[in-house]
Amino acid sequence: MKKKYKQEYFKYHEGIIVLCPNCGEGAAVKNENSYKLATLECNHCDLKKKGYDLMTYKAFVNLYCPVCTHQIRYEQYNLKERPKTINMNCDACDSQFQIQPKIEKYLNxxxxxxxxxxxxxxGCPYYFQIDFNGKLFWAKNREHILEMENYVSSHLRTRLPYRMRMVERLPTFIKEAKNREAILKILQKWKNLYK
Known part of the structure; x- marks a missing residue:
């Protein structure tokens, strides 16, 4: 009897397994959709980071000196706090003044x-990713692997008319019968790699 696909494992609220930037082992990123709530934790080297701590500011000024009209450019990166004003000197006339810089927020x-x-x-690479005949094959976490394995190993795949599931958006090379065995081997390897 042919196996019929039924969604069982995948939940969109699970975290992502990434390569730890310290030790190269698997680490978990949780709440990846919000830098304010995101965390990175590695059980191998005890690395713990919060996404909010990566928030930095860039201050920049691009103007002409009000005294001599010489162009003044200034940029400063990796500021932990938003500066209200910056003390500026004109290289041409040595005038000094305070300027309110333009500010950009970014994740460092x-x-x-x-x-x-x-x-x-x-910005950590996913732990589960491999080149498969020139195409990138990847998985977010163990639940993603289990759901893809469930789908790929099924011979009967019915589609619900009212919504599109994660597996129906998979690239064609993953769904093709000719790649079934190879894809299932990779998924099995990944399952054993990170428990």
């Missing part, structure tokens, strides 16, 4: 590697 996350999927707050 880890540098991202080209071609990989990263969590949106800390």
């Amino acid at each position: 996350s880890y540098p991202k590697e080209q071609g990989l999927i990263h969590d949106p707050v800390f």
Whole structure:
């Protein structure tokens, strides 16, 4: 009898498993949709970070000196607090004045590697990702792996008319019967890799 797909495992509120920036093992990112609530925790090296701590400011000024009209440019990154004013000196006429800078907020996350999927707050690459015949195959967490395994191993896949599930948005190469065995082997490996 052919196995019929029924959604069982995947929940959208689960966290993401990423590569720990300290030890390279699996670490958990929770609440990745809000930098204010996001956390990164590694049980291997005891790394603990909060997304809110990554919030920094960039202050910049681009104007002409009010005395001699010489152009003044100033930028400062990685400010933990929003500066109200900045003391400026004109290089041309040595005039001194205070300016209210323009401010931009940004997350000072880890540098991202080209071609990989990263969590949106800390910028850590997903733990489960691999090149599959030139296409990136990835999973967010164990529940995502179990749900894809459930779907790929099913021969009968019915679609609900009123909503689209995660598995129905999977790339075609994952759903194709010719890739079934190879995809299932990768998913099994990932399941055993991080328990």
